[in-house]
Amino acid sequence: MSNSNDISLTASELGNLWMTYQDKTMLMRMVEHFLEHVEEQEIQQLLTSCYDFSKQAVETITTIFEEEGAVIPLGFTENDVYKGKPKLFDHLYDLMFLQMIDKIGISLFALYSTMSFRKDIRNFFKQLTDNAQEELDKVTQILLEKGVLVRSPYVSMPKEVKFVQDNNYLSGYNFLNKTRALNTIEVSLIHHAIETNLVGLQLMIGFAQVAKDKEVKEYFVKGMKLSMKIETTLGEFLRQDFIEPPATPAGKATDSTVAPLSDKLMMYITNLLSTFGLGSNALGGAFCLRSDLPLTMARMALDIYNFAKNGGEIMIKNGWMEEPPQIEDRRKLTNS
Structure with a gap:
């Protein structure tokens, strides 16, 4: 991602990119473990897509840091995941974990975008937000179809507009x-x-x-x-x-x-x-x-x-x- 305007990174942009590097390298390591034991092709494809996009995000941040003369963070490497070990979680936990991380990602990346000034950085975080939203939608749908995601309770639909009449409502x-x-x-x-x-x-x-x-x-x-x-x-x-x-x-x-x-x-x-x-x-x-x-x-x-x-x-x-x-x-x- 080129910086055509030759504008230096601000403190907020640098810090948020650094945090994203940490989170994405962490996610890559977790997905590597999940991929070792995944059984269903649909879930394997989703995890592989997650890994590839996370890797792409890490590479983008690396390029930006190199252009700015900033040291590349260590984050988490192949030394933090041990291949060939028994699976640590049962079937579908990989998607449940991914759903939780996507919820965090959507909140963080949207916030990071509002804290960014350079157009390329804003677009980068917007892309991360869109990807996390799309991934969350797919994960949620699979979990619902598998019957393991519990919906919040159904309620009767309101028939009229009401206003609070008493302070006891707040107490x-x-x-x-x-x-x-x-x-x-x-x-x-x-x-x-x-x-x-x-x-x-x-x-x-x-x-x-x-x-x-x-x-x-x-x-x-x-x-x-x-x-x-x-x-x-x-x-x-x-x-x-x-x-x-x-x-x-x-x-x-x-x-x-x-x-x-x-x-x-x-x-x-x-x-x-x-x-x-x-x-x-x-x-x-x-x-x-x-x-x-x-x-x-x-x-x-x-x-x-x-x-x-x-x-x-x-x-x-x-x-x-x-x-x-x-x-x-x-x-x-x-x-x-």
Whole structure:
């Protein structure tokens, strides 16, 4: 991708391209493991397409960095995936993982595009957004056809426009001083959070089984417990309204104890999902009008933050946290 205008990268463009390099090289390594064990041709084609596009994105970023005289990030290489190892997850987890990554990608790439100034960079992130959206559509359709993707509950269609009449609506109580029923926005946010945590739970189980480092293994066990806590806590809100929380019989961790991935890679994936979980909780808290929901999500956000912080400390301790490009430290000039 040429830079015909000869305009240098801004800090936001450099940082977002760097992050995308990390994420895409991570995804390539995960897909390499999935491709070793995929059985259905349709899924194999989808995974291969995902790999090829991720590789193309990495090559584009590499070209941009070379043109700018910037060092190429390390990211994740063939040293982070071990070929010929037993599969770590059962049938269809590959698509469930890909669906989760696409959801993250759509949000991030769209945001990155709005933070970019050079036309070629804007177009690059737009292409990544479009690709993730197209891929998500295909993955979702297959999971629905396989019967493993649980839809959120159906409801009666509204017949008239209504306005909130009482402040109790915000406090979460009705005129009988009982907890009011959830509205559809609140149900959608809770359903999405539980669905994501179920995929994350199986990820933590699999990672905990194969992690080589004792501290890393214990960290993934903490992740298992945190995912279960979030699912149980949010699921109770649905059960109070006689709504069954989402669950699926597919995509479980296998009983393998042989690592197909490096501890470094597994820690990065966990850190990425934890960071996105913080953002999802903030979004959920902002759009939930029942006061008990934002409070609950705020408490969960604190747990997720502490978990992510602990993960960062482990990564730094082991020399696994690649440092993002740094701006010039001009503060030292004031001390001279």
